[in-house]
Amino acid sequence: MEAPKGSLVIGGAGLKSISQFTLETIMHIEKANQVFYCVSDPIAEGFIRSKNANAEDLYQYYSNSKERMATYIQMAEVMLKAVREGLQVVGIFYGHPGFFVGPAHRAIAIALDEGYSARMLPGISSMDCLFADLLIDPADHGCQIVEATEILVRGRTLQTSTNVILFQVGCIGVTGFHLTDMKNPHFQSLVDRLEKDYGLDHPVVDYRAATSPLEESSINRHTIADLRKPEVQEGISTASTFYLPPKIALPVVEGLEQLGLNPRMNCSPMMYPPHPFNASLFPASSPYGDMEMEAIASLRSDTGLEGYRPYSASIAMQKTMESLSTNIGAIEKYKASPKDFVAAITGLELSEEKALESGSADLVKSVMHGYQDEKFTTAIIKGTAAIIKGTTAIIKGTTAIIKDTTTPPH
Known part of the structure; x- marks a missing residue:
């Protein structure tokens, strides 16, 4: 049996206006019969429309009197209707299209179930922006990503020895939508949980990625105790993401030699550059210690990669x-x-x-x-x-x- 002719491609617009669109995403926008989009910036909206005149804004399906889940179902169905009509459809969402984007996953799953071609393109998420702006490398100490409401609803265990990133801290337990006045009545419960796991003095960063060429990303450093202050709470928005550096340093296990690991290279307690938010726990080594000077000196005689x-x-x-x-x-x-x-x-x-x-x-x-x-x-x-x-x-x-x-x- 011949496959249905409609297709669906879901792409991301990134966060910062049009500068984070990928070439691949633009290519699909230009080729599509119909584009649907939900972006956070009018510049991005105009850019999409300049690439394809057959473009419709999905943001219009939000409502102050409607559950967000109902909106997401409607967004997915609007795209699927066009696919079922035989069109080559592209859906564009801000950030990474698979990162906290329910309608994208729903639409792709249903399209595939019905025999249509459907795929997702990678994009730049708020987490990618966070790594760049805060200079965090998830390879150092690992990384745990958690949605804030999940911590309270399911009692998620926070891995305090890793970098922890909490998303949607500005709308904890909120299932509805309000265009101009989103409340956050359960924020105090999150603070209670963070205090229990980290203590009052542990650092926490309220981060918001820049969404316009006219602004910089917002990086506000607090302690967990600060989160109880009304003036701090007022500054937390639906765009806020919390970053918590590791609280504890795990000990190195015994028997590294049997694994073929060199403690000097793989497991040194000293690091450079130092951790940007918890240097006291992870003290910095010199950028030009013995090992570094040895590596630099070998540049003079280095023959390079064999076969390169x-x-x-x-x-x-x-x-x-x-x-x-x-x-x-x-x-x-x-x-x-x-x-x-x-x-x-x-x-x-x-x-x-x-x-x-x-x-x-x-x-x-x-x-x-x-x-x-x-x-x-x-x-x-x-x-x-x-x-x-x-x-x-x-x-x-x-x-x-x-x-x-x-x-x-x-």
């Missing part, structure tokens, strides 16, 4: 790959017939032509760095055009078919 080759693609190859990355029409033609697509391009090297004809992303990347000999795998599986790494086949004008079941991990 610098970028060496032709201008034609670079422009072709840029087109395939930003033009839906180009990628559709390529997928229909890679060989015919390549035949229409002038200026490609022979190895580049063969790589493109193979349909293998790995081979294309390899050829753009000049890997064309026995030092690098260039085998292609016919039909799927997948690279089987670990072989020593050479591409010479035609596609080699090699099946290697002993491929080592890379």
Whole structure:
């Protein structure tokens, strides 16, 4: 049975006006028959409309007398109706489209259940902005992400040895919507819980990402005790996100050598740069200690990565790959017939032509760095055009078919 012709793509607008749209998202907006959007900035709204005149604002479905869940169901259904009519539909939501965006997940799930093509594109979320503005690396100490109401409703355990990020602290337990006066009657219950887990003196950051080129992100440092002050509570909005640095440092387990880990490199209690919000718990080392000076000194004699080759693609190859990355029409033609697509391009090297004809992303990347000999795998599986790494086949004008079941991990 032939699949339905309508389709759904959900993308994100990011937070800061139009500067955080991805090229991929813009490409889909321009190609769509119908665009639906729910963004937090009129500049982004105008930008979407400039890319596609068939655009409708989903924000209109909110109501001061309606539960937000009902609004989200309606938003999803409006998009699905257009999909069922056979249209190529794009939905755009502020931030990352899958990050606290219920209607996006609902619409995609229903579309897939009904046999339509549906997918989500990655975008820049408020958490991405937080990591950048607060200079937090989730790889240091780990990271726990929790919706504030969930902490109270389900008694979620807060991992106080990690970076903790609490979302929607400005509308705890609120299921309705108010355009200009959103209340937060249960905030005190959250403060009670944070005090229990962290104590009164632990730092907490009230963070709001910038949504306009005319403003900076808001970063307000408090202690948990400060959260009980009326003047502090008044400054907390529905856009607020709380960041809490680790309260405790976990000890290093024994037997690291058996795991092949070097305590000096992997588990040093000292770090640089110091933790921006709890330097007393994680004291800073010198930026130029013995290990750092040793690494810097070795630059003089460092021979570099064995087998490394610098970028060496032709201008034609670079422009072709840029087109395939930003033009839906180009990628559709390529997928229909890679060989015919390549035949229409002038200026490609022979190895580049063969790589493109193979349909293998790995081979294309390899050829753009000049890997064309026995030092690098260039085998292609016919039909799927997948690279089987670990072989020593050479591409010479035609596609080699090699099946290697002993491929080592890379």
